Amino acid sequence: xxxxxxxxxxxxxxxxxxxxxxxxxxxxxxxxxxxxxxxxxxxxxxxxxxxxxxxxxxxxxxxxxxxxxxxxxxxxxxxxxxxxxxxxxxxxxxxxxxxxxxxxxxxxxxxxxxxxxxxxxxxxxxxxxxxxxxxxxxxxxxxxxxxxxxxxxxxxxxxxxxxxxxxxxxxxxxxxxxxxxxxxxxxxxxxxxxxxxxxxxxxxxxxxxxxxxxxxxxxxxxxxxxxxxxxxxxxxxxxxxxxxxxxxxx
Amino acid sequence: xxxxxxxxxxxxxxxxxxxxxxxxxxxxxxxxxxxxxxxxxxxxxxxxxxxxxxxxxxxxxxxxxxxxxxxxxxxxxxxxxxxxxxxxxxxxxxxxxxxxxxxxxxxxxxxxxxxxxxxxxxxxxxxxxxxxxxxxxxxxxxxxxxxxxxxxxxxxxxxxxxxxxxxxxxxxxxxxxxxxxxxxxxxxxxxxxxxxxxxxxxxxxxxxxxxxxxxxxxxxxxxxxxxxxxxxxxxxxxxxxxxxxxxxxxxxxxxxxxxxxxxxxxxxxxxxxxxxxxxxxxxxxxxxxxxxxxxxxxxxxxxxxxxxxxxxxxxxxxxxxxxxxxxxxxxxxxxxxxxxxxxx
Numbered sequence: 233x234x235x236x237x238x239x240x241x242x243x244x245x246x247x248x249x250x251x252x253x254x255x256x257x258x259x260x261x262x263x264x265x266x267x268x269x270x271x272x273x274x275x276x277x278x279x280x281x282x283x284x285x286x287x288x289x290x291x292x293x294x295x296x297x298x299x300x301x302x303x304x305x306x307x308x309x310x311x312x313x314x315x316x317x318x319x320x321x322x323x324x325x326x327x328x329x330x331x332x333x334x335x336x337x338x339x340x341x342x343x344x345x346x347x348x349x350x351x352x353x354x355x356x357x358x359x360x361x362x363x364x365x366x367x368x369x370x371x372x373x374x375x376x377x378x379x380x381x382x383x384x385x386x387x388x389x390x391x392x393x394x395x396x397x398x399x400x401x402x403x404x405x406x407x408x409x410x411x412x413x414x415x416x417x418x419x420x421x422x423x424x425x426x427x428x429x430x431x432x433x434x435x436x437x438x439x440x441x442x443x444x445x446x447x448x449x450x451x452x453x454x455x456x457x458x459x460x461x462x463x464x465x466x467x468x469x470x471x472x473x474x475x476x477x478x479x480x481x482x
Numbered sequence: 483x484x485x486x487x488x489x490x491x492x493x494x495x496x497x498x499x500x501x502x503x504x505x506x507x508x509x510x511x512x513x514x515x516x517x518x519x520x521x522x523x524x525x526x527x528x529x530x531x532x533x534x535x536x537x538x539x540x541x542x543x544x545x546x547x548x549x550x551x552x553x554x555x556x557x558x559x560x561x562x563x564x565x566x567x568x569x570x571x572x573x574x575x576x577x578x579x580x581x582x583x584x585x586x587x588x589x590x591x592x593x594x595x596x597x598x599x600x601x602x603x604x605x606x607x608x609x610x611x612x613x614x615x616x617x618x619x620x621x622x623x624x625x626x627x628x629x630x631x632x633x634x635x636x637x638x639x640x641x642x643x644x645x646x647x648x649x650x651x652x653x654x655x656x657x658x659x660x661x662x663x664x665x666x667x668x669x670x671x672x673x674x675x676x677x678x679x680x681x682x683x684x685x686x687x688x689x690x691x692x693x694x695x696x697x698x699x700x701x702x703x704x705x706x707x708x709x710x711x712x713x714x715x716x717x718x719x720x721x722x723x724x725x726x727x728x729x730x731x732x733x734x735x736x737x738x739x740x741x742x743x744x745x746x747x748x749x750x751x752x753x754x755x756x757x758x759x760x761x762x763x764x765x766x767x768x769x770x771x772x773x774x775x776x777x778x779x780x781x782x783x784x785x786x787x788x789x790x791x792x793x794x795x796x797x798x799x800x801x802x803x804x805x806x807x808x809x810x811x812x813x814x815x816x817x818x819x820x821x822x823x824x825x826x
Binding site for chain 2: 233236237242243244245248251289291292313314315331333412
């Protein structure tokens with residue numbers, strides 16, 4: 233018996249999936265329906281479903297942002313109405329998606345495909361990861377905020393609230409005026425997605441918001457130190473200094 | 483070259499008048515040297531006709547061919563050459579027509595001054611033609627540019643109106659798909675609402691203004707559909723008095739704004755959402771105030787620049803060339819959009 237969650241903000245849209253799933257009563261059990269990304273994330277962490285039906289456009293955080301927050305995302309069948317960009321990403325990563333409104337035949341094809349290959353969750357997880365990577369780096373709309381998890385809570389950080397980013401083992405620590413938050417992404421990922429007019433990678437382990445810098449002092453030979461408005465001192469490497477000078481026009 | 487005919491006619495008469503004045507002056511001049519009227523008339527007519535021919539030639543050439551700056555020297559040489567031809571006509575035709583020794587000496591003596599007056603007259607003609615036709619060309623270009631801009635503007639307005647449709651449309655179809663299964667009557671009703679709504683968006687022309695009443699009727703169709711999609715979570719309050727119901731505005735302006743309000747409200751808060759719309763007429767403006775709840779914690783950081791709002795702002799700019807017609811405020815978790823529409 234596979235356990236399934238439905239995550240969609242429109243009750244009628246969930247109803248269609250429920251109705252279509254009637255034919256799989258013996259194989260699939262619907263655990264819960266969720267109306268937004270928060271609820272969805274909580275439910276996934278509690279019940280560890282095998283499969284989720286996930287809408288992309290949802291309240292609070294969208295489907296992609298929700299997946300980003302999960303350590304081990306379940307298998308996903310996306311349901312979306314119209315999002316050219318997302319469709320391209322789905323196709324590139326061979327993840328199944330249903331375009332609303334979808335027929336029962338199309339729905340069955342997706343579910344049967346899942347049931348047939350459900351023996352290889354590792355591969356599915358990899359597909360999901362590369363999908364999220366592409367969505368995050370290519371999507372024109374998602375770069376104005378960073379979604380992080382603190383305990384069981386979700387925090388949405390507008391990009392202009394970020395003071396600086398610091399590498400922290402496999403994570404990146406996002407520093408804001410309210411404190412710092414861990415995000416399981418790499419420095420090079422952030423270097424790629426953040427606006428180059430707002431952020432500079434001044435060091436292997438640091439990316440700084442340009443408008444936060446108040447002073448740059450020399451420090452030892454060949455290296456500098458940037459002092460932020462918050463008082464934080466950020467090491468600046470030799471190549472980082474060159475980049476910084478370029479952006480600041482000095 | 484499609485300059486109005488009247489300007490050409492005026493130009494032609496001007497040309498003839500100039501020729502007449504020129505002839506009269508020359509006539510007086512030659513007569514004042516002591517030659518009789520017959521000689522004076524023949525001389526002035528022949529040389530003026532030759533000169534007019536040269537002027538006509540240069541004007542006609544410049545009408546169809548605008549020389550580049552580097553070939554102005556060529557033009558000068560042409561003027562010199564034409565002046566020379568005119569002079570030759572005077573030099574050989576006049577003595578042949580008037581057998582008078584004293585007059586022949588006068589013609590030979592005056593050759594140099596005749597040459598320079600000819601040259602100057604032709605030069606002037608060339609300059610006037612050059613400026614005139616360049617200006618005509620400019621006017622033409624500007625007209626073409628204005629037309630192109632108008633077309634681009636219309637196309638942009640069209641896309642601004644269309645941009646929001648697909649997502650709404652497909653989600654609505656999906657809701658209908660769900661209703662068909664267990665509430666076929668409601669499904670049928672929703673199909674009618676959706677059809678009416680789509681018909682309304684298709685037939686509207688941007689140049690034609692509609693009354694607030696018509697706009698609200700259209701908006702109601704949209705809201706009814708959204709209420710089916712989101713169920714009881716969405717509530718709307720619309721209030722305006724009789725006076726502002728007849729105020730006019732560009733069509734389909736409110737739907738993106740309300741869509742934006744619903745998105746902010748529904749997408750960024752959990753629980754019931756009340757979107758309110760209020761209209762009033764104030765000092766020659768129709769003022770429309772749209773309010774929705776929103777959560778500052780999760781709303782996208784750049785407040786109020788969702789597509790709905792920036793698209794509307796752009797539309798108002800294209801129609802009224804003013805950027806100050808939309809304002810947004812945030813307080814106590816309420817997001818307010820104020821739209822001012824100038825009344826004719």
